[in-house]
Amino acid sequence: MKMSQNNSDKDSHASGNKNISLPISRVRLIMKSSPDVSSINQDALFLTTKATELFVQYLALSSFNNGSGKDTNTLSYSDLANAAEETETFHFLTDILPKKILARDYLKSLEQMQEEEADI
Amino acid sequence: MASSSGNDDDLTIPRAAINKMIKETLPNVRVANDARELVVNCCTEFIHLISSEANEICNRSEKKTISPEHVINALESLGFASYITEVKDVLQECKTVALKRRKASSRLENLGIPEEELLRQQQELFAKARQQQAELAQQEWMQMQQAAQQAQMAAASASAAQQAGSSQDEDEEDDI
Numbered sequence: 001m002k003m004s005q006n007n008s009d010k011d012s013h014a015s016g017n018k019n020i021s022l023p024i025s026r027v028r029l030i031m032k033s034s035p036d037v038s039s040i041n042q043d044a045l046f047l048t049t050k051a052t053e054l055f056v057q058y059l060a061l062s063s064f065n066n067g068s069g070k071d072t073n074t075l076s077y078s079d080l081a082n083a084a085e086e087t088e089t090f091h092f093l094t095d096i097l098p099k100k101i102l103a104r105d106y107l108k109s110l111e112q113m114q115e116e117e118a119d120i
Numbered sequence: 121m122a123s124s125s126g127n128d129d130d131l132t133i134p135r136a137a138i139n140k141m142i143k144e145t146l147p148n149v150r151v152a153n154d155a156r157e158l159v160v161n162c163c164t165e166f167i168h169l170i171s172s173e174a175n176e177i178c179n180r181s182e183k184k185t186i187s188p189e190h191v192i193n194a195l196e197s198l199g200f201a202s203y204i205t206e207v208k209d210v211l212q213e214c215k216t217v218a219l220k221r222r223k224a225s226s227r228l229e230n231l232g233i234p235e236e237e238l239l240r241q242q243q244e245l246f247a248k249a250r251q252q253q254a255e256l257a258q259q260e261w262m263q264m265q266q267a268a269q270q271a272q273m274a275a276a277s278a279s280a281a282q283q284a285g286s287s288q289d290e291d292e293e294d295d296i
Contacts (some may be wrong), residue, residue: 019210022137030131030164034171039185047191048170050210054203055166057145064146074150080158089199092169096161
């Protein structure tokens with residue numbers, strides 16, 4: 001009667017570990033939604049999860065330290081946006097700044113503009 | 121929010137986990153809601169970034185599975201080399217925890233008695249129990265028998281005494 005350790009067991013073990021706070025199963029899902037990514041070694045998953053945690057910490061810290069909200073003890077959207085632009089390793093974030101417009105909303109506003117032009 | 125849509129691109133780390141991390145990193149700092157939302161999305165972007173890079177490195181190495189090595193190299197090439205020491209430490213910690221758990225479970229299995237032996241012990245116990253029951257039943261039966269015999273004897277002597285008494289009366293009547 002062997003105790004089998006399936007993936008979800010390992011996930012909960014590692015998340016129960018004080019060193020990792022992010023949900024590993026969700027990280028795996030996000031990784032797999034990347035194009036062409038097939039299989040990921042469990043240890044590689046741990047590494048990625050921890051790296052993501054570090055990234056959040058660094059992003060928050062450097063945005064706050066370089067930001068305009070230090071005096072008022074606040075962290076704003078623009079602090080983050082500025083950090084993304086000024087820090088080279090955060091340049092990849094400029095794709096998602098400013099806020100994403102859903103394609104259908106964009107198309108709708110495009111249609112509206114065309115209608116307005118047709119009316120004139 | 122993310123889970124209700126079927127679109128893969130909407131997958132994100134749960135907001136609660138991000139909020140907790142922000143709170144731990146910047147205690148006592150007020151963080152605007154749209155800033156939090158942005159951090160959630162940045163997380164997803166980061167994961168995609170690392171996965172794609174690690175995947176490319178993996179393809180070049182002609183291996184099929186993304187390994188820890190691939191992730192570490194991806195971090196390095198993307199400018200996150202400063203993270204490497206710390207992520208490696210966590211990996212070691214995770215392995216140690218997993219190893220301890222495996223040892224614990226196998227120690228438990230080794231203490232355990234193999235199934236055939238257990239079966240044999242069970243049969244022995246059953247046989248013993250049957251024997252004890254049989255002996256008990258026999259004892260009870262013998263006691264009942266004794267009790268019945270005694271009762272019979274008592275009844276017999278009582279009726280004998282009665283008969284003796286009544287025949288005496290008859291004799292007396294005859295004499296008159």
